Amino acid sequence: MTMLSKGSPARILVVDDDPRELLGLSTIISALGYAVETASHGEQALEKLGACSADVIVTDLIMPRLDGFGLLRALLDRGDLTPAIVLTGFGSIDKAISIVHDLRAFWYIEKPAQSVALATLLERAIRYKALLSETARLQRQLSQHGMLGDLVGTSPAIRHVFSMIEQVAPSSAPVLITGESGTGKERVAAAIHRLSSRAAGPFVAVNCAALPENLIESELFGHERGAFTGALGRRAGCFEHAHSGTLFLDEIGDMPIGMQAKLLRVLEDSRVRRLGGKVEIAVDVRVLAATNKPVQEALEKKQLREDLYYRLNVFHIDLPPLRHRKEDIPALVQSLVHDLNAKHDTRVADVHPEVMARIIGYHWPGNIRELRNVLERGVIMAREGTILPQHLPPTFHVPSEQPLVVPGMEERHSLVVEAGKPLREIEKAYIQLTLKQTHNNKRRAAELLGMSVRTLHSRLAELAATSPADPEQAHATGS
Numbered sequence: 222m223t224m225l226s227k228g229s230p231a232r233i234l235v236v237d238d239d240p241r242e243l244l245g246l247s248t249i250i251s252a253l254g255y256a257v258e259t260a261s262h263g264e265q266a267l268e269k270l271g272a273c274s275a276d277v278i279v280t281d282l283i284m285p286r287l288d289g290f291g292l293l294r295a296l297l298d299r300g301d302l303t304p305a306i307v308l309t310g311f312g313s314i315d316k317a318i319s320i321v322h323d324l325r326a327f328w329y330i331e332k333p334a335q336s337v338a339l340a341t342l343l344e345r346a347i348r349y350k351a352l353l354s355e356t357a358r359l360q361r362q363l364s365q366h367g368m369l370g371d372l373v374g375t376s377p378a379i380r381h382v383f384s385m386i387e388q389v390a391p392s393s394a395p396v397l398i399t400g401e402s403g404t405g406k407e408r409v410a411a412a413i414h415r416l417s418s419r420a421a422g423p424f425v426a427v428n429c430a431a432l433p434e435n436l437i438e439s440e441l442f443g444h445e446r447g448a449f450t451g452a453l454g455r456r457a458g459c460f461e462h463a464h465s466g467t468l469f470l471d472e473i474g475d476m477p478i479g480m481q482a483k484l485l486r487v488l489e490d491s492r493v494r495r496l497g498g499k500v501e502i503a504v505d506v507r508v509l510a511a512t513n514k515p516v517q518e519a520l521e522k523k524q525l526r527e528d529l530y531y532r533l534n535v536f537h538i539d540l541p542p543l544r545h546r547k548e549d550i551p552a553l554v555q556s557l558v559h560d561l562n563a564k565h566d567t568r569v570a571d572v573h574p575e576v577m578a579r580i581i582g583y584h585w586p587g588n589i590r591e592l593r594n595v596l597e598r599g600v601i602m603a604r605e606g607t608i609l610p611q612h613l614p615p616t617f618h619v620p621s622e623q624p625l626v627v628p629g630m631e632e633r634h635s636l637v638v639e640a641g642k643p644l645r646e647i648e649k650a651y652i653q654l655t656l657k658q659t660h661n662n663k664r665r666a667a668e669l670l671g672m673s674v675r676t677l678h679s680r681l682a683e684l685a686a687t688s689p690a691d692p693e694q695a696h697a698t699g700s
Contacts, residue, residue: 231347232256234275236266236292237308238284242332246279246308249336253343263287267295270303277327277346278305279339282320293324304346306339308332348421372408373556374549378541382409389536390416395488397473397533398511400540403590406511407471409538414467419507422466425459430475437480439496442487448497460493463506473533474512474519481526488532508533543585543592550581550592551669557593558608561600568605571672572596574648574680575610579617649684652677 233255237243247257258275260266264287266280278296282289293305304327307320320326327346330338372379389396390413398406407426414424432440439448443458459468470476476484487493488508492501510533512519519525543550554577558569572580576599585591595617602612652670659665667677 230254230256231276231343232258232273233343234258234260234266234269234278236260236263236278236280236284236289238262238281242281242308246334246339249334249339250279250343253336253340255343263289263292263295266292270296270301275303276350277343278303279308279343280305281308290320290324293320293326297324302350304349306330306342306346308334352418352420372405372412373552374546375552376546376549378546379549382538382540385536385538386412387416389413389538391418392536393507394535395507395533396509396536396538397516397530398509398538398540399516400511400513401542401588402513403588404540404542405589406513406540407469409540410467410469410509410511413509414469414507417467417507419466423463424467424469425463426469426471427459428471430472434477434480437477438483441480441484442493442495443498444496445498448495452497455495458493458495460487460504460506461502464504465506467507467509470508470510472512473510473529474514474516474525478523478526481529485526485529485532488529543588547581551577553589553592554580554596557596558600561593561597565597565601567600567603569600569603569608570606571676572599572608573610574652574670574672576608576613577670577672578647578651579610579613583617648680652680652684 233250235243235246235250235257236259237246238261243259243261247259250257258269258273260269262284263280266278267287269275270278278292280289280292287295289307293307296303296305307326307329308331309329310332318329321328327349328342330342372383374380386409396410396413398409400406410426411424414420427440429437439452439456439458441458441460443456443461444452446452446454470484473481487504490501491505492503494501512525514524516525516530516534520527520530543553554572558572561567562569580592580595587594595614596608598614599608599612603609652666655666655669656663659669663677664674667674670677672680
């Protein structure tokens with residue numbers, strides 16, 4: 222029996238005009254551990270669905286007032302994606318199959334319904350409903366907050382990545398994800414998995430670069446007892462562990478060339494043979510791969526087999542480095558600080574404007590991974606309130622005379638930082654520049670600076686108190 226996320230049993234709505242059929246189905250479904258609601262016709266079913274949603278609908282076709290056809294059509298018209306299992310009598314299977322295709326019923330079952338068959342269909346339908354709910358949640362998250370799972374941003378570059386993830390996720394095609402180290406390749410793979418029909422299955426990630434050459438075959442394909450010294454028992458490999466789900470092969474360009482040939486065969490045949498084994502095992506696995514190496518260079522240096530590359534590169538997603546999407550940094554900082562607060566039980570609310578200026582001005586060779594590490598130290602040091610400049614690593618700095626470009630600004634709106642300049646002056650100039658770019662829109666300026674509007678007003682008041690004669694600052698604080 223499938224339980225809902227909070228531990229409560231799934232809710233099944235049974236619709237049938239025959240009291241005996243209704244009682245029989247309700248008894249079977251209740252015995253399976255589900256919560257059951259009943260309705261005698263389609264109109265009553267719609268009323269009950271309006272009051273409280275169901276996880277699965279089990280409905281007869283021929284009923285008075287509003288039959289099963291009308292019920293499914295009404296659900297389709299109002300965008301209700303609750304999976305429906307259609308009850309069909311002998312001789313009407315063709316009609317039931319047509320309903321599955323035309324009215325998007327989940328499946329059908331012949332009367333009288335057998336408990337084993339019904340239990341299997343209910344399990345599958347509930348898992349399908351959970352996948353639909355998760356997909357809808359992620360899509361709402363993307364449209365409302367510029368987030369897709371653990372991926373954050375609203376820049377054109379990351380929006381393009383979001384779009385490609387949404388396009389390829391429902392398919393079973395292999396995907397090759399490229400990008401510099403630390404850009405979030407595994408997070409993209411996880412997002413593809415969560416938006417796919419395999420989301421209920423396992424997501425197995427393997428770092429090919431971290432596996433010793435003499436163990437990688439055993440890790441991927443498994444081994445039998447005695448296959449090599451130390452093989453004391455049978456062990457399933459990653460392909461078997463990922464059966465019915467997704468296998469993510471990170472740093473595929475670091476896999477030994479001989480192993481790549483064996484991997485290619487598995488991808489083509491969907492069968493694996495454990496090391497030391499004699500039997501091939503069928504596996505149903507979607508493979509996503511990633512590399513931080515320039516693909517063309519890896520091909521020319523024979524670090525990546527061409528045939529494997531073409532097999533994996535059915536769909537290609539290239540992740541931009543963080544320095545090419547700096548307008549996403551304030552949102553990334555906010556998201557990472559939130560996650561780090563949960564990890565370390567801290568209560569950091571925001572970062573100091575000077576910290577944000579230095580973060581935006583930095584070139585981030587380690588990308589998001591490096592940003593997370595810098596913020597993690599800041600969160601641990603600050604514990605609560607605001608991450609201040611002194612909470613940053615001593616080695617973290619913006620090179621002298623490095624222009625700091627405010628996200629969303631034109632290139633001419635930049636700030637040159639001179640070594641040794643007081644932090645208050647840098648902060649003041651940076652806030653003024655941001656307000657100028659946003660035409661004194663404090664809400665937008667606060668978003669760009671990674672702080673709340675209240676914090677921005679507070680900082681403006683402090684800066685005005687230290688330099689009241691500055692006409693531009695006085696204008697900024699007075700409106």
